Amino acid sequence: MPNALEAKPLIKPVSMITGAAWGLLKRPTLPSGTNGMVVVAAGLALLLITVALLAPVLAPFDPDQQKLLARLKPPVGFERANLTYLLGTDQLGRDLLSRCLYGLRLTLALALLGTLVGLVIGVGLGLAAGLLGGVVDAVIMGLVDIKLSLPFTLVALLVIALAGTDIAVLIGVLGIAYWAHFTRLVRAQVLSLRELPYVEAARASGGSGWRIATTHMLPNIISPILVMMSLNFSNLILLESSLSFLGLGVQPPTATLGSMVGQGRDYMASAPWIVAVPALLIVLVSLAAMLMGDFLRDRFDVRLRER
Amino acid sequence: MTPLLAIDRLSVDFRSQGRPVSAVKNLSLSIQPGEAVAIVGESGSGKSVTALSVMRLIEREGGIISRGAIRLRERNEVHDLLQLPEAQMRRIRGNVVSMIFQEPMTCLNPVMTIGQQLAEVLMLHEGLARGAAYAAAQHMLDRVRLSDAAGRLKQYPHELSGGMRQRVMIAMALLCRPQLLIADEPTTALDVTVQAQILGLIRELQRELGMAVLFISHDLGVVAEVAERVVVMRQGESIEENASVELYARPQQKYTKALIAAVPRLGAERAPETVPDQKPVLTVEGLVKRFPVRKGPLKKLVGHVHAVENVSFEIRAGETLALVGESGCGKSTTGRALMKLIEPTSGSITIAGQDVTHLPRSAMQTVRRNVQMIFQDPYASLNPRLSALDLVTEPLIIHEPQMTREERRARASALLRQVGLDDEHLDRYPHQFSGGQRQRLCIARALCLKPQLIVADEPVSALDVSVQAQVLDLMRDLQRELGLAYLFISHDMGVVERMSHRVAVMYLGQIVEIGPAGAVLGSPRHPYTRRLLASVPIPDPSRRSRAITLDDGELPSPVRRLGDDPSTPPLVPVGPAHFVQNSSNFSADPYTQGSLPQPAILTVEQCC
Numbered sequence: 001m002p003n004a005l006e007a008k009p010l011i012k013p014v015s016m017i018t019g020a021a022w023g024l025l026k027r028p029t030l031p032s033g034t035n036g037m038v039v040v041a042a043g044l045a046l047l048l049i050t051v052a053l054l055a056p057v058l059a060p061f062d063p064d065q066q067k068l069l070a071r072l073k074p075p076v077g078f079e080r081a082n083l084t085y086l087l088g089t090d091q092l093g094r095d096l097l098s099r100c101l102y103g104l105r106l107t108l109a110l111a112l113l114g115t116l117v118g119l120v121i122g123v124g125l126g127l128a129a130g131l132l133g134g135v136v137d138a139v140i141m142g143l144v145d146i147k148l149s150l151p152f153t154l155v156a157l158l159v160i161a162l163a164g165t166d167i168a169v170l171i172g173v174l175g176i177a178y179w180a181h182f183t184r185l186v187r188a189q190v191l192s193l194r195e196l197p198y199v200e201a202a203r204a205s206g207g208s209g210w211r212i213a214t215t216h217m218l219p220n221i222i223s224p225i226l227v228m229m230s231l232n233f234s235n236l237i238l239l240e241s242s243l244s245f246l247g248l249g250v251q252p253p254t255a256t257l258g259s260m261v262g263q264g265r266d267y268m269a270s271a272p273w274i275v276a277v278p279a280l281l282i283v284l285v286s287l288a289a290m291l292m293g294d295f296l297r298d299r300f301d302v303r304l305r306e307r
Numbered sequence: 308m309t310p311l312l313a314i315d316r317l318s319v320d321f322r323s324q325g326r327p328v329s330a331v332k333n334l335s336l337s338i339q340p341g342e343a344v345a346i347v348g349e350s351g352s353g354k355s356v357t358a359l360s361v362m363r364l365i366e367r368e369g370g371i372i373s374r375g376a377i378r379l380r381e382r383n384e385v386h387d388l389l390q391l392p393e394a395q396m397r398r399i400r401g402n403v404v405s406m407i408f409q410e411p412m413t414c415l416n417p418v419m420t421i422g423q424q425l426a427e428v429l430m431l432h433e434g435l436a437r438g439a440a441y442a443a444a445q446h447m448l449d450r451v452r453l454s455d456a457a458g459r460l461k462q463y464p465h466e467l468s469g470g471m472r473q474r475v476m477i478a479m480a481l482l483c484r485p486q487l488l489i490a491d492e493p494t495t496a497l498d499v500t501v502q503a504q505i506l507g508l509i510r511e512l513q514r515e516l517g518m519a520v521l522f523i524s525h526d527l528g529v530v531a532e533v534a535e536r537v538v539v540m541r542q543g544e545s546i547e548e549n550a551s552v553e554l555y556a557r558p559q560q561k562y563t564k565a566l567i568a569a570v571p572r573l574g575a576e577r578a579p580e581t582v583p584d585q586k587p588v589l590t591v592e593g594l595v596k597r598f599p600v601r602k603g604p605l606k607k608l609v610g611h612v613h614a615v616e617n618v619s620f621e622i623r624a625g626e627t628l629a630l631v632g633e634s635g636c637g638k639s640t641t642g643r644a645l646m647k648l649i650e651p652t653s654g655s656i657t658i659a660g661q662d663v664t665h666l667p668r669s670a671m672q673t674v675r676r677n678v679q680m681i682f683q684d685p686y687a688s689l690n691p692r693l694s695a696l697d698l699v700t701e702p703l704i705i706h707e708p709q710m711t712r713e714e715r716r717a718r719a720s721a722l723l724r725q726v727g728l729d730d731e732h733l734d735r736y737p738h739q740f741s742g743g744q745r746q747r748l749c750i751a752r753a754l755c756l757k758p759q760l761i762v763a764d765e766p767v768s769a770l771d772v773s774v775q776a777q778v779l780d781l782m783r784d785l786q787r788e789l790g791l792a793y794l795f796i797s798h799d800m801g802v803v804e805r806m807s808h809r810v811a812v813m814y815l816g817q818i819v820e821i822g823p824a825g826a827v828l829g830s831p832r833h834p835y836t837r838r839l840l841a842s843v844p845i846p847d848p849s850r851r852s853r854a855i856t857l858d859d860g861e862l863p864s865p866v867r868r869l870g871d872d873p874s875t876p877p878l879v880p881v882g883p884a885h886f887v888q889n890s891s892n893f894s895a896d897p898y899t900q901g902s903l904p905q906p907a908i909l910t911v912e913q914c915c
Contacts, residue, residue: 196687196688197682197683197684197687197688198687198688198689198690200643200648200680200682200688201680201682201688201689201749201752202690202701203648204646204648204675204679204680205675205679205701205702205705205706205752205756206671206672206675206702206705206706207701207705208705211704211705215690215693215701216690219690219692219693220690220691220692
């Protein structure tokens with residue numbers, strides 16, 4: 001596998017960052033199906049993450065600094081552009097490049113933490129419901145039905161009204177936005193795996209519920225979980241922006257990609273770049289998240305490795 | 308006379324990770340009108356690929372027909388199927404060549420009635436009007452000896468048993484009067500008595516309709532029942548072809564000889580000698596397992612599935628007790644109850660002198676060391692994400708957590724050698740093993756804690772015959788070395804005879820006959836045992852004259868209403884250690900009665 005050896009130095013640091021929560025990434029070789037797309041995805045993810053981490057170094061200006069004299073400057077390459085502001089400025093004269101860098105950083109952090117919170121709650125409850133059954137199952141699935149039948153924006157409004165607009169509260173709100181989806185997914189998978197002979201074999205050997213859940217269930221249902229994670233990651237970015245738009249998210253002037261799109265909306269006709277630049281970044285982040293999700297799914301599947 | 312079908316030097320390739328893999332190499336075969344030809348081979352020998360190539364369905368599966376020709380004669384016209392456009396090919400499928408598949412469960416659309424599915428074929432292919440199509444469908448169901456054909460048309464597939472569904476599939480295949488019927492393992496998913504019925508049906512229909520049959524099977528016993536000519540395939544090549552009487556009597560190739568020798572046949576092998584009396588490892592007394600049947604919005608209890616009714620037996624060290632019966636007779640439920648995978652409703656289970664019937668989970672832990680299980684499907688019984696090392700030593704991780712990884716590795720390599728695998732296999736994952744090797748892994752896992760008893764639930768029924776023989780030999784060797792006791796659950800009488808000292812026959816949740824293997828299989832006393840034995844296919848076409856004239860009865864249902872408990876007549880002795888259920892209700896049970904040569908209702912007087 002010559003191409004795998006070439007790709008290794010690039011893949012390693014990426015997987016260390018994106019997959020920090022997953023201890024399974026110590027395998028040196030790539031799955032045999034590795035193709036160019038993975039390298040592109042990994043490169044994109046690596047670039048976005050590096051740029052976000054290095055925001056304080058890379059940003060030419062303070063992201064919140066207003067210069068009313070330099071309002072609504074278009075990006076370089078357009079008429080009236082100012083070379084000082086590479087991506088232009090917004091309605092308050094803040095440098096869009098700097099805001100995007102800081103916004104990207106906060107957005108990535110919020111989406112990642114929110115996804116992880118949802119993942120832990122959802123997968124834990126799903127495993128419990130599927131494996132324990134009976135009353136536990138009924139209670140958990142009842143909660144899921146309640147969660148899914150309430151409009152989430154209302155719940156978020158209530159929580160934030162009660163607990164305030166702290167960043168930790170926001171992460172919590174984002175975390176509970178999608179736990180029910182994980183729970184339903186995991187429970188359904190567990191129910192079908194539960195009857196398989198290898199799970200029975202483990203039970204017949206005296207394996208505890210915990211062991212069956214962690215050794216026999218989780219590794220075999222990781223694929224759909226990873227795919228759902230990457231979908232939720234993108235959804236959370238959008239959810240954060242709608243919360244910001246309602247004034248419930250990160251408070252101005254602090255930038256997130258979502259809030260930048262929300263606030264730029266009024267200037268869409270006269271200064272479209274205010275919306276376009278952060279929107280484009282959101283697209284790139286979502287794309288990278290989904291591609292990485294697919295890549296990790298294949299990587300966790302021992303069956304896809306060389307026979 | 309030109310043959311109906313002539314396959315000429317056919318080669319089919321598959322592309323796997325860029326490399327072409329040849330599935331069929333240079334195969335030539337011809338079938339005369341009205342002739343029954345069988346292709347026999349183990350899995351991966353290319354027999355199904357050949358069948359799908361004739362139907363031109365192999366391209367959909369990713370196969371590439373790289374060379375050769377397939378000529379089919381339709382009246383006076385000869386088509387080269389490989390050159391025909393898809394539209395023409397669609398007309399040929401079903402009209403001239405029809406196919407039936409292995410799994411009658413998944414071949415019928417569950418949301419359409421039988422009548423709709425059959426009539427659709429006729430309306431599409433023959434342009435019949437609705438009424439005429441239904442009438443023809445009903446006629447065809449009569450033809451495949453399905454009782455109450457008019458009623459069946461209105462039923463949905465799930466309302467029929469597996470055997471009935473396979474009859475419907477055959478009816479569907481025959482609707483347009485094909486000249487060639489391709490049957491790909493049509494009885495593999497069926498019980499042995501149902502298999503005998505279906506084989507008999509195919510033979511009769513072939514004669515009645517003058518139709519040619521291409522029969523594909525891995526089972527030489529089944530093939531001997533139907534085929535006039537046999538082609539043996541191995542690794543994509545035809546290695547021997549002959550008239551079936553000749554082939555079975557005088558096989559030319561070494562592989563064919565080995566294949567025929569590996570087929571377990573009744574009476575060919577003496578059951579192993581019974582071991583001397585010892586303390587029983589396992590004693591089961593009055594075991595009952597019922598599953599509740601609930602109906603309505605309030606989940607009202609309306610009845611029970613009587614899976615196991617009053618089952619008692621014991622197994623001594625070094626002994627194999629076989630539990631035989633058809634699907635649904637409760638043999639697997641009994642095995643699972645012993646493992647405490649399900650809680651028995653009543654009765655008692657004693658393992659190695661300890662009553663485990665009502666032991667709590669935590670206390671079961673020590674008992675589990677003494678009893679381990681091997682499952683039927685070696686593909687599903689190994690966690691695909693664990694390496695062989697972790698799989699084989701999983702019981703050690705659970706029972707001896709203080710063991711270091713190095714110690715476990717040493718144990719695992721010793722275990723793998725014991726079951727005929729190597730150290731190099733330790734770090735492989737299940738998908739890198741063949742079916743037989745996987746079953747060896749399962750056996751190694753079961754041996755890991757040095758148990759006294761192993762419950763083996765159909766351990767070889769998913770394996771090829773030659774592999775089957777190897778695994779059985781391994782199990783017998785291990786029994787001799789380690790003094791293991793086996794509870795051997797199986798539906799295959801030949802395998803049972805090869806393996807067991809004693810045999811218990813289960814029917815509708817009860818043991819109806821139990822005794823030494825030689826006595827039960829050699830001189831069966833219960834009508835059901837006789838029926839089972841009469842259904843076993845014999846790998847010898849010259850003995851086919853033995854008519855398969857079993858009636859087309861269906862197994863009665865084990866579901867009963869509340870309060871309608873089945874009677875559990877006692878077992879009475881008929882010979883040394885040979886007991887038979889003495890039951891008058893069998894005379895009222897049409898399934899075990901009627902078709903049998905002599906009604907054998909035993910009375911106590913007759914026995915003693």
